[in-house]
Amino acid sequence: MSTANTPKIRMRGVKKAFGPKRVLDGVDLDVAAGQGMVILGGSGSGKSVTIKCILGLIEPDEGVIEIDGVDVLKLPRRERESLGDRIGMLFQNGALFDSLPVWENVCFKLLAQNRITRAQARDKAVEVLAQVGLAETVGDLSPSELSGGMQKRVALARAIAAQPDIIFFDEPTTGLDPIMGAVIDGLIVDCVRRLGATAVSITHDMASARRIGETAAMIHKGRIVWTGPAGNLGHSGNAMVDQFANGEREGPIQMELRR
Numbered sequence: 001m002s003t004a005n006t007p008k009i010r011m012r013g014v015k016k017a018f019g020p021k022r023v024l025d026g027v028d029l030d031v032a033a034g035q036g037m038v039i040l041g042g043s044g045s046g047k048s049v050t051i052k053c054i055l056g057l058i059e060p061d062e063g064v065i066e067i068d069g070v071d072v073l074k075l076p077r078r079e080r081e082s083l084g085d086r087i088g089m090l091f092q093n094g095a096l097f098d099s100l101p102v103w104e105n106v107c108f109k110l111l112a113q114n115r116i117t118r119a120q121a122r123d124k125a126v127e128v129l130a131q132v133g134l135a136e137t138v139g140d141l142s143p144s145e146l147s148g149g150m151q152k153r154v155a156l157a158r159a160i161a162a163q164p165d166i167i168f169f170d171e172p173t174t175g176l177d178p179i180m181g182a183v184i185d186g187l188i189v190d191c192v193r194r195l196g197a198t199a200v201s202i203t204h205d206m207a208s209a210r211r212i213g214e215t216a217a218m219i220h221k222g223r224i225v226w227t228g229p230a231g232n233l234g235h236s237g238n239a240m241v242d243q244f245a246n247g248e249r250e251g252p253i254q255m256e257l258r259r
């Protein structure tokens, strides 16, 4: 049963292998309701697989994943799918559809599920675009006509349009200049706060991690090896985390491909 102390997301012993390759080897992670959690880890360490397991896009081999205290892996398919209505996602590359105008992209999920008429969707898109600093006229453009920073704003608008209570951000500032990255981070923080949502982000950008995360977790060799305040990244006292956050070649993390 869910109580005030129940984590929004709770993972215990989550394992996932692809063929002989074990990617997740017993992930334990708690994300408190309303918290901003950043997941760090080397390339290929399993950050995206972790998020996809929570989203239900990948089925773990073992373990427990709870949302609001409910074991989602045991839910019937239909109930599991309806959980998706409460979850927003900003994909790494934005994943916008160039064949649709911006406003339809923003309200894509609401339209696809017939939760809203096209006229309502247009109004809703204008309202959400304004929240990410975009003018009404942008709604009629194709995503291909927008700069990278504007595309990220549209992707953010799409992630929040259905007012989810959990939002995942996969490398939200990748490919942006540092100032635009900071602007997008600011918008993310504002939007998440306005919704009162729980946010889980993957990023390799430490400045971004400190801005959008309250808490950080580091994944290494398929397990969460450290959790602590995002503000401590780089001087956490954990040699592995500090090597990673400071981008040092020497340290406990040996990356065969980089030698």
Ligand SMILES: Nc1ncnc2c1ncn2[C@@H]1O[C@H](COP(=O)(O)OP(=O)(O)OP(=O)(O)O)[C@@H](O)[C@H]1O
Pocket (backbone or CB within 6 Å): 018, 023, 041, 042, 043, 044, 045, 046, 047, 048, 049, 050
């Ligand atoms: N559907 C899949 N089938 C087979 N292997 C997969 C699949 N999805 C992920 N993997 C493998 O799992 C490992 C972890 O992938 P994942 O995408 O989670 O890494 P990541 O930590 O997000 O990395 P990056 O920072 O580079 O995006 C990789 O070796 C990847 O090749």
